[in-house]
Every structure is written in structure tokens, then in C-alpha cells.
Amino acid sequence: MKIAVIGAGPVGLYAAGLLKNLYPGGRVHVYEKRSENQLSGFGYTLHDQSLYLLRVLHPDVENAILKSGTFPFTRRTLICRGNLLELDPEVSRTMPIIGIEYDNLLQVLKQHVRQAGVQLHHESAIANPDELAQEHDLVVVANGANSSFLERFRPEKVDTGLMYAWGKLDAGFDEMAMSLDTAGDIPFVCHKYPISQSATAMIVEVLEAHAGQMTQVLAQSPEMNRYFMKGAEFRKIPLCLCDKKAEGNIVCIGDAALAQYFAAGAGLYFGLMQTGLLFHQLDRMPGTIAEKLQAYNDKAREFMQYQWQPNLSLIRRKQSLLKGHQDMTDEAILNAMVADE
Ligand SMILES: Cc1cc2nc3c(=O)[nH]c(=O)nc-3n(C[C@H](O)[C@H](O)[C@H](O)COP(=O)(O)OP(=O)(O)OC[C@H]3O[C@@H](n4cnc5c(N)ncnc54)[C@H](O)[C@@H]3O)c2cc1C
Secondary structure, eight states: EEEEEEEESSSHHHHHHHHHSSSTEEEEEOOOOOTOOOOOOOOOOOOEEEHHHHHTOOHHHHHHHHHHHHOOOOOOEEEEEEEEOOOHHHHHHHHHOEEEEEEHHHHHHHHHHHHHHOOEESOOSSSSSHHHHHHOOOEEOOOOTTTTTGGGGEEEEEOOOOOEEEEEESSOOOEEEEEEEEEEEEEEEEEEEEETTTEEEEEEEEEEHHHHHHHHHHHHHHHHTTTTOOOOOBBBOEEEESOEEEEETTTEEEGGGGGGSSSSSSHHEEEEEHHHHHHHHHHHHOHHHHHHHHHHHHHHHHHHHHHHHHHHHHHHHHHHHHHHHSOOOOOHHHHHHHOOO
């Protein structure tokens, strides 16, 4: 069995590890366009369910994540117009619990898959998965939300009208906080969470129309400058669901198949869930690889469609919050910030 995985993000590495477990005598190659030492610099939150799924690789993986990340969060706060709001305990319960730097998470996963016998190739951007598909029995596309192969998987793309800038502060923090505030007359949502014992991630979320002005505001703020050392840069986070997940012996997973609304913890969790489902179909379904992938395609479509709807609802809520928070009650704001359907 010869397997190629495109992308050494967390989902590609998880897939490589699971596939090596499934085909111990097989050869699993991961192709990554970035260099081994290129850092992304952003922070991640992990659900306990994600930790549980990662533990399937090996208990040491979970231990290493817990060692390089934070202690579980003990406080989650929501601040609206300067007032502390109480989170619904049920919502709080489903929120992520561990913070970690994305680059540290990758280090842990890379070390594990290497030990398991997977071969990692850095600075190896793949331009055409069809070429790999001819030389391999299975090709797993896990190259993230900006996948250049998106069109072949029939993507439904959504323009959120929202933009994000993310930064990091070299100081610890002991809670996960979300606040709604204004800078002059620009409304923004700020997310803060610890990602190690001594670092905190911050993400600022604004309407696209305000991104230019907000960049200037942040540049002039000494407090914000501590987070955005090189200047705040607002970017769009793509939102996309691929209708088709498999074609012949090629399958797409992770953000390349479902790029969700920025909501802490959901991206990784659903990437791992998809990979687990793929593993199950490869392991249990009879037939050729292409037939197994087709079975995965059918199962995953239903599962992801179900997950997609709350994303669309959350966008509408965030837009209405940033456009009209002045006329909203605290309860309506709370709902718009964290609610799910
Ligand atoms: C600011 C921000 C904060 C986020 N915070 C969280 C969070 O707290 N928790 C959470 O769970 N999710 C979070 N997400 C979402 C999360 O980043 C993704 O859901 C998750 O990383 C998806 O993993 P992936 O492996 O599918 O893709 P990625 O992590 O994007 O990895 C894809 C990899 O493929 C490589 N690649 C791309 N094209 C090619 C090519 N042609 N050839 C070879 N390699 C290629 C890329 O270099 C990259 O290494 C956040 C996203 C953003 C933008």
C-alpha cells in the first residue's frame, strides 16, 4: 500500500498516523509546502473531545500536548460593553479546554508520525494531486482552507463579510475571554485565550468595512501593540463546504473539505472526526479503495451538512451583532456571541 498525504497540518498528520496504523506494512508519505522550521505563530484551543481523538494515535501524543499546552481553562468570561455576562453552563461545558501554540501541536504530531514510520517531505508543494494518484493507491488531500484543488470538490463558499487580525502576548492569562467593545465608533469582538503557561493569543473580529480603520486604531494603541508586534493585519477566513469529498482514489479532509466559521476548537475537532470516519470506511468497507472512498463520501456528506448549518447561523448573528449591537439587549448579545442551533 502506497499512500500520499498532501499537507502536514494537524489533520494531515493525524490522517498519516491513522493510516500507518491501518496499513503497518504500507508506505505513507506526507508532502508539505512549508519548510520544517517555518512557524505560523498562532494559538489554538482544543476541545477535550479532540484530545480524546488524538489519544487514539498513542497515549504519549495526548501527554505531550498537555505538557506543551496550558492547564485546562478554569474560567470563561464574556464581557459586553464593560459588563460581565454569565455564560450558560451548558454552552460553557462544550467549550474547549486546552490552549496550545499551533506550531507546538504540529511538533508533537510530527514527532509521533515519524516514530511510527511515516515519511515527511517539507518544501514539497504539490501542484497536481492526479500525478500522485497515479503513483499511489490512496491520496489524502489535507491542505487546508486555502486549498488550490478546491474547485474539483464542488465547494459552496460563503462570504462572511467579517475580517480577523490575530496576535500574541508573551504573558500568561488564566481564562478564555470574549468581549464586545468599540474603538471610537468601530464595534469589534475580541477573543483572548492562553496558549502556553507564558503566552496568550488574541483575535480581533470586525466587519470587513471597518478593517482599514481598525488597523489604524490598533497601530495607535499601546495596549494593542503589545499583541500585534509587527502591526495588525486583517484577513478573511474562508468559509467553505465541499459537496464532493472523493474522486477515484483521491479524498479531501480537514479544512480542505469543511472550513468553518472561526469558532474556537471546532476546526480541529471536525477535521479529526472526518479522519476517523475515513479510517472506519477504509477499515470496514469491502471493495477497492475507490469504492471505500465513495462510501466515505456518502457518509461524510450527511455528517458535514449537519455541521455546516450552525456556521451559517453564527455568521448572521455575528454580522447583526457588529452592525446593531447598540439596539440589542445583553441577552441578545450573549446569544449572538456564542449561540448555536
Ligand atoms: C486565526 C485562526 C484561529 C484558529 N483557531 C482555532 C482554534 O483555536 N481551534 C481550532 O480547532 N481551530 C482553529 N482554527 C481553525 C484551524 O486552523 C483549522 O481548522 C485546522 O488547522 C485545520 O487543519 P488542517 O490540517 O485541515 O489544515 P491546516 O492547518 O491549514 O494545514 C494545511 C497544511 O497544508 C499545507 N499545504 C497547503 N497547500 C499545499 C500544497 N499544495 N502542497 C503541500 N502542502 C500544502 C499548508 O502549508 C499547511 O501546513 C483557527 C483558524 C484561524 C485562521
